[in-house]
Amino acid sequence: MPFEHNNLASLEISELNSVYNRCAAGLVMSLSNMSLLPLELLSSGVAPVVNDGPNNRMVSDNPFIEYVPVSPRAIARRLVEVVDREDAPERSVAMSESVSTIDWKDSGDQFVAAFERAMRG
Known part of the structure; x- marks a missing residue:
């Protein structure tokens, strides 16, 4: 990377919560299939900002997932809105x-059910 950064690729799973807890929002981009990362972020009280699309909405209907159009301006605007929320501490607990x-x-059961539905047509 051409800039200073911390490479967190070698973290243990048990260390993720402390990293997530340093964040107000987490950007999750998926144009094919939804990651389970939004659920991980929610469990840590971090607002997942996720590109909107049927592939993503079918995984979770959690009201705290911040779906946003795939547009740099819309994404930036939503990230700022999430970070600037006056009720952020209470919302974090609710998330x-x-x-x-x-x-x-x-989640595994939901995946298997969706896969079986797709295979049956």
Whole structure:
């Protein structure tokens, strides 16, 4: 990278929460299939800003996911809105609570069900 940065590629899973907790928002871009990263961010109280599209909305209907059009201006605007929220601390707690009963088994079951529906046509 041609600029100073911290390479966090070698983090242990147990270290992710402390990294996420330094953030107010996390940008998640997916033009093909939705990552589970938005759920991870929510569990840490971080607002996921996700490019809007049916491929992404079908994975989660969580009201705290900030879907945004794929436009640099719209993305920047939404990131600023999220960071500048006056109720950010309370919203962060609500985001975390919104996924507190979800586990990865649920996500796996949803994937298998969606895959089986697609295979049946």
